[in-house]
Amino acid sequence: MLFASPEDFARAAALRSELERLDYHYYVLDAPLLPDAEYDRLFRELQALEAAHPELLAPDSPTQRVGGKALDAFASVRHAVPMLSIRTETDTEASGAFAFDGRVRRELKLTENDPPVEYAAELKFDGLAINLRYENGLLVQAATRGDGEVGEDVTENVRTVGQIPLRLHADQPPPVLEVRGEIYIRRADFERFNARALAAGEKTLVNPRNGAAGSIRQLDSKIAASRPLSFFAYGLGEVRGWPLPATHSGVLDALQAFGLPVCAERAVLSGPQALADFHAGIAARRRELPFDIDGVVYKVNSLALQQQLGFVTREPRWAVAHKYPAEEALTTLLDIEVQVGRTGAITPVARLAPVFVGGVTVTNATLHNQDEIDRKDVRIGDTVIVRRAGDVIPEVVGPVLDRRPGDLPRFNLLERFPHCPVCGSHVTRGEDEAVARCSGGLFCPAQRKQALLHFASRRAMDIEGLGDKLVDQLVDAGIVRTPADLYKMGLMALANLDRMGEKSAQNLLAAVETSRQTTLARFIFALGIRNVGEATAKDLARHFGSLDRLLAADESALTQVPDVGPIVARCLVEFLGEAHNRQVIEELRAAGVQWEEGEPQASVAGALAGKVFVLTGTLPTLAREEAKALIEAEGGKVSGSVSKKTDYVVAGAEAGSKLDKAQALGVPVLDEAQLREMLNKGAAA
Numbered sequence: 001m002l003f004a005s006p007e008d009f010a011r012a013a014a015l016r017s018e019l020e021r022l023d024y025h026y027y028v029l030d031a032p033l034l035p036d037a038e039y040d041r042l043f044r045e046l047q048a049l050e051a052a053h054p055e056l057l058a059p060d061s062p063t064q065r066v067g068g069k070a071l072d073a074f075a076s077v078r079h080a081v082p083m084l085s086i087r088t089e090t091d092t093e094a095s096g097a098f099a100f101d102g103r104v105r106r107e108l109k110l111t112e113n114d115p116p117v118e119y120a121a122e123l124k125f126d127g128l129a130i131n132l133r134y135e136n137g138l139l140v141q142a143a144t145r146g147d148g149e150v151g152e153d154v155t156e157n158v159r160t161v162g163q164i165p166l167r168l169h170a171d172q173p174p175p176v177l178e179v180r181g182e183i184y185i186r187r188a189d190f191e192r193f194n195a196r197a198l199a200a201g202e203k204t205l206v207n208p209r210n211g212a213a214g215s216i217r218q219l220d221s222k223i224a225a226s227r228p229l230s231f232f233a234y235g236l237g238e239v240r241g242w243p244l245p246a247t248h249s250g251v252l253d254a255l256q257a258f259g260l261p262v263c264a265e266r267a268v269l270s271g272p273q274a275l276a277d278f279h280a281g282i283a284a285r286r287r288e289l290p291f292d293i294d295g296v297v298y299k300v301n302s303l304a305l306q307q308q309l310g311f312v313t314r315e316p317r318w319a320v321a322h323k324y325p326a327e328e329a330l331t332t333l334l335d336i337e338v339q340v341g342r343t344g345a346i347t348p349v350a351r352l353a354p355v356f357v358g359g360v361t362v363t364n365a366t367l368h369n370q371d372e373i374d375r376k377d378v379r380i381g382d383t384v385i386v387r388r389a390g391d392v393i394p395e396v397v398g399p400v401l402d403r404r405p406g407d408l409p410r411f412n413l414l415e416r417f418p419h420c421p422v423c424g425s426h427v428t429r430g431e432d433e434a435v436a437r438c439s440g441g442l443f444c445p446a447q448r449k450q451a452l453l454h455f456a457s458r459r460a461m462d463i464e465g466l467g468d469k470l471v472d473q474l475v476d477a478g479i480v481r482t483p484a485d486l487y488k489m490g491l492m493a494l495a496n497l498d499r500m501g502e503k504s505a506q507n508l509l510a511a512v513e514t515s516r517q518t519t520l521a522r523f524i525f526a527l528g529i530r531n532v533g534e535a536t537a538k539d540l541a542r543h544f545g546s547l548d549r550l551l552a553a554d555e556s557a558l559t560q561v562p563d564v565g566p567i568v569a570r571c572l573v574e575f576l577g578e579a580h581n582r583q584v585i586e587e588l589r590a591a592g593v594q595w596e597e598g599e600p601q602a603s604v605a606g607a608l609a610g611k612v613f614v615l616t617g618t619l620p621t622l623a624r625e626e627a628k629a630l631i632e633a634e635g636g637k638v639s640g641s642v643s644k645k646t647d648y649v650v651a652g653a654e655a656g657s658k659l660d661k662a663q664a665l666g667v668p669v670l671d672e673a674q675l676r677e678m679l680n681k682g683a684a685a
Helices: 006-028 036-052 095-107 187-199 208-216 221-226 248-257 272-284 303-309 370-376 445-456 468-476 483-488 491-495 502-515 520-526 534-544 547-552 566-576 579-590 624-633 657-665 672-684
Strands: 076-078 118-125 128-135 138-144 150-152 176-184 230-240 267-270 293-300 319-323 328-340 345-357 360-366 383-387 395-399 436-438 612-616 637-639 648-651
Touching: 006 036, 095 272, 095 293, 095 319, 118 230, 118 248, 118 272, 118 319, 128 208, 128 230, 138 150, 176 208, 187 208, 208 221, 230 248, 248 303, 267 272, 272 293, 293 303, 328 395, 345 383, 360 395, 370 395, 445 468, 445 483, 483 579, 491 502, 520 534, 520 547, 534 547, 534 637, 547 579, 566 579, 612 624, 612 657, 624 637, 624 672, 648 657, 648 672
Parallel strands: 612 637, 612 648
Antiparallel strands: 076 150, 118 267, 118 293, 128 138, 128 176, 176 230, 293 319, 328 345, 328 383, 345 360, 345 436, 383 395
């Protein structure tokens, strides 16, 4: 075996120093100095040198962060200085700060005439407490808190955390320096990690706190190396041969100078009101922080006064944690029910044993959809983690599997709720859809307002004056239950509504009367059938010619319509197969809603047949509806958005993002003259 040359030793030392400097800027300062590819090149060069000459391998080498051989178990570590817990003030108001200051002043025998006590205020991180032991500047051991006296040796896992220096930044480091701090996961890193894990079909992390603790307690350090762990230093354990600063804030400044990350959200304050203001200020910005916290910590800033105050029942008298309302808590999942949304979406809702979390008592939490229930493996009877942040709707994070009582059955939404709990219509779920839906769109009370607004919209039945506020009044007053009831309204009932005089009522009734005469395509579109847009409604009207023929069509017949595939056909069959919807359709016809019907027609075989157009901007002489009608008369289709399937974009004055997207995708752009030229060629043919 060839021994390393002096040049190899020098090169390895230089590479270690450079990579350490780059790591510090990348992980601690969040200011990368080199592209990743160049960093990787230097890293691989050092790896190759160490592989060829093992005597070059140093314990502080950046190559030791990647994780090594899995352990059979963690060794125990007795802390030289116990890792004691801090007293907690659960009062979330200002009184918590005043109570702490009062205790400190009494212990120090201070009177009202004495100056206020100076405190260091910082954040209480929601992660895993860790003790880092440096000897002569080198990281030699990392241990968990454990019971405060004895923890677990997790050195190999902690070495993988990029923010923790393997060697202190000091020419003459202390012979022994134990640094206390918190390993945590930033929210953005947590979301990215879970998104990648989900895409790869791998297990996701439950929450940032559990993810941090679980990562450090992995016997295989390669797993810890794959997790996006971060670190903040906040105190000291054993110290030898290093003159301590006079204050706690001075300690944090010194740790930062050693290359350890220290949270910038800290302050030196005097008196209890300043502490209370700090607590309130952080609370207001809590959700803006890039990581989770569960409170703030106040410490007497003077180390001499800390020593004078001492400890009581294993807690320092000179520090307190002033908590915020919990954002996560454990409770029992009593049942799963569903809510029906305005569009018919069926959302599963967890019914919980009451639990205080995030400042309120929570009894319900969203479960989103069946896929989320399956992914989290949540079952009725489970002990579950509930999360609430600010005004966000509470959600069930996941079950505590260790507390699952026996083999609980899995929850299946369609088996438990085959019919809508509001209207009794069938609940369906498309093959490629996450959300289950009620199929009683025209009848279901939960969907009533949305169905009426769509029915009356300009491109549907075009009932002018029937907007959100009026629909709210009509439904809430019990005047209208289904679209058919619009044609049964009386003048007096309308005139008595809030802000609805006789003239306005007459105008609305006139608009309703006008809408009785429509087209089959508009009527089909007005029904609000899922996945049946304006263009599809026109295709259906053209293909079948009459409503009765459409109502009699099965899936096979429906898929014969141009651009109607299996998904749209299934939506039509489910909607039109619902007795409630059929009843409303018949009531509309009985109320005099009518249109001209004819024989089935083949697809329009015009000059623009099969071509997809998008209109944007203002054309010189053609209104958008006129241009659309002309294009459709020649067999073309008009879409509302530009995609790779778009054949032409017709752009007028003040065309916006659609024109930009067309140019980016290379879609041909026409002006009005070019469109007319294409239309004229079709007419001439």
